[in-house]
Amino acid sequence: MQKKRQWWKLIIWAIVIIGAYYLYDNYQYKSAINEGVVTRENDEFTKEVNETFTILHGNSPTVIAKRLEEKKLISSSSYFLRYLKNNNLDSELYSGSYELNNIMTLSEIAIKLTTKAEFIKILIPEGLTIQEIDARLASKNIFTAGEFEKCVLQTCNFTNFDFISDFTILSKRKYLEGYFFPATYKIKESELTPQIFANKMLEAFEIRAKKLDILDGKNGKTLQEIVTMASIIEKESSTHSGKEPNMISGILWNRIDQNIPLGADATIRYALKKDSSALTRIELQKDNTFNTRKYKGLPPHAIANAGEASLKAAINPSDTKYLFYLHDKKQKIHYAITNTQHENNKTQFCGGSCE
Structure with a gap:
């Protein structure tokens, strides 16, 4: 008899615990439906997030829910999936780009994502x-x-x-x-x-x-020359703002005008398809038409698709006597007129490790 009572107690406790969990989970679910991650009363502990959220063709509801949670637009991917299923929306998600924020409730986000978007943002x-x-x-x-x-x-x-x-x-x-x-x-x-x-x-x-005004060329340079130079500036500059792109432009055009090889390692990286790690001495000496240490003038064509700032810099070079530049380990640029000054900059600013 005593063992039976113990079993009944365990069963009752299990029912109580399961019931309590169900009530708690149901409360959390309803809260998620009716409140955003950041409440409209302003949650001082959670940062507001605004996001252009893109659903791509073939994305499953599970993938979409996980991404929404990762971007802190919803509090729970499982609640989002439950809401979709409960409302027969799990097959109604449309690909496209949507403007979302975490003030929106889970239900508002679900409704928005099941209303066909007109555009995809790329x-x-x-x-x-x-x-x-x-x-x-x-x-x-x-x-x-x-x-x-x-x-x-x-x-x-x-x-x-x-x-x-x-x-x-x-x-x-x-x-x-x-x-x-x-x-x-x-x-x-x-x-x-x-x-x-x-x-x-x-x-x-x-x-x-x-x-x-570069479609027909400018400043004695063809469009192809401008585009190619802009691509080198794009890859050689540590910033697209300030004077640096224009200074690099001035230096590179100076070197072309004085029949000096450009020595822009970004062109070598393009040929080798090597974008980040340091170039070895063997790689720097490779014989290809994009090696602007070996071949004078511009490479055969652009090495990247440059933005407007680099295109502007290509046609607005700084008026300078500098012929050399290097970036130190903090990406600060240092200029020089002579090779001796440039070698001194290498020693002073990067321990001779700059190439």
Whole structure:
């Protein structure tokens, strides 16, 4: 009899605990539905988050819920999934870009994400190559890997763009590097193809080029020379603001004018597809047309797709006598007129480890 009573006690306690958990969980669920992560009365402990949240084609409700929680837009991915299921919305999530914040309630976010978005936002940062743009688009599930690059280098038709007419034949497609303007693009999902996206980027470049009056060249330089120089400035500058890009522009044009090799290691990195770690002495001595330590003048074509600041710097070089520059370990730039001064800067500012 005593054992039976103990079992009943355990059963009763289990029922009480399960019931208490159910009530608590139900309370938390209803709170999540009716309150944002930051309450409208202002939660002093939680920072307000505003986010352009993009759902890509093929994203599952579970993936979407986890991303919402990671970005602190909802308090619980499981409550979000429960809300979708309870309201028969789990198959109604639409791809697209949505403006969300964590003041919105879980139900408000769910309703917004189940209302079809008109546009998808795509951010392309400054300084990426065509191949890197392709990788970025693939990582966001916008296109499959290689799809954008194949469009640019092989299959897409760019004959409508007069400013790149010399590069539309297949053997010249690699010279299109530098003309795909970095920006944030809003495109209707129904219209999103590699051809249309590439066209948008070229159109954006053409708009900036007209604004800067460089489509037909400027200051005795062709458009291709300006675009190529801008790409080197983009990769060689530690900042896109202040005087540094213009100073680097002035130095690099000085070296070309004085028949001195540019010595811009960013061009070597492009050829080697090596963007971050230090270049070895063997790599610096490799014989390729992008090695601007060996070959004078500009490389065959741009090494990245530069932003507007670098394009401006390419046509507005600082009037300077400097011929050398280096960045120390804190990315502060140091200039020199002579090679002796440059070698002294190497010793003083980076222990001789700068190349």
